[in-house]
Amino acid sequence: MSEYLDEEEQLARMKSWWDENGTTLIVSVVVAVAAIVGWRWYGSYSEEQTFSASDAYAAYQAATGAERDSQASAIAEAYAGSAYHVFVLFDRAKAALAEGDLASAETELQQVVSVAKDQLMVDLAKVRLAKVQQGLDRSAEALATLESLSNEGYRAWGLEAKGDIHVARGELELAHAAYQAAMDSLAEGEERPILDMKLKNVAPFEGQYVDFANTLEDALQQAQDTIDSAAAEVEAASEAAQDAMPSESADASASAEAPAEPVAEPDDS
Numbered sequence: 001m002s003e004y005l006d007e008e009e010q011l012a013r014m015k016s017w018w019d020e021n022g023t024t025l026i027v028s029v030v031v032a033v034a035a036i037v038g039w040r041w042y043g044s045y046s047e048e049q050t051f052s053a054s055d056a057y058a059a060y061q062a063a064t065g066a067e068r069d070s071q072a073s074a075i076a077e078a079y080a081g082s083a084y085h086v087f088v089l090f091d092r093a094k095a096a097l098a099e100g101d102l103a104s105a106e107t108e109l110q111q112v113v114s115v116a117k118d119q120l121m122v123d124l125a126k127v128r129l130a131k132v133q134q135g136l137d138r139s140a141e142a143l144a145t146l147e148s149l150s151n152e153g154y155r156a157w158g159l160e161a162k163g164d165i166h167v168a169r170g171e172l173e174l175a176h177a178a179y180q181a182a183m184d185s186l187a188e189g190e191e192r193p194i195l196d197m198k199l200k201n202v203a204p205f206e207g208q209y210v211d212f213a214n215t216l217e218d219a220l221q222q223a224q225d226t227i228d229s230a231a232a233e234v235e236a237a238s239e240a241a242q243d244a245m246p247s248e249s250a251d252a253s254a255s256a257e258a259p260a261e262p263v264a265e266p267d268d269s
Contacts, residue, residue: 057084081115089115093128106132123154130161139165156182160195167202172209176202 060071093108112125133142149158159182166175179199
């Protein structure tokens, strides 16, 4: 009888627990199942979207002219912010640069900065954008763009680009500082010969920052002037020699043509 009462008591406790927690348990199970089902659906949908975007990008690459523009617009609308959308924007910026259309290249790169979800892509676009802005004679804006880089992987590239801009502005001391910072930020064992050459070209000489390019240009111009001067002197001497030659020839001819004086014959007497 006691065992029966114990079972009845346990059953009553279970009913009481269920009344208190049953609804919560059911909701938790439903939410868990829904999360699993939703995640699987999202994964399937995401995978399908990736394949679809890949096909659209392949169609864009194969297209030309107006059809290519149409494919680019379709990708921007259907897959905005995706890696393939960013690839299209980079490609269009490159094409615009090849045609010398800096304004259009700037527009495409600014879109990358706005829509890209990967910070690496954003910073790559900023480095390229700064170079375009420098080409548009907006160096202050270009420097501000480079200041906004946040990924350490692009630090050296950004600093090198800053150095290039400072050189173009005639700010050699700032250029040297930027190039040096870029060299210091390289990973151990990484070599950048062109960056090293730029750094040496703007290094101070006897405490003064001298534009190596201008110095070399001046030296070459002086050398050319010296060569031109020497050539002019040689040419003048040659002309003087040629002017003197006819007079000497005439004297020689006159001497040859003059009648010889009669030679007195010996007196036999």
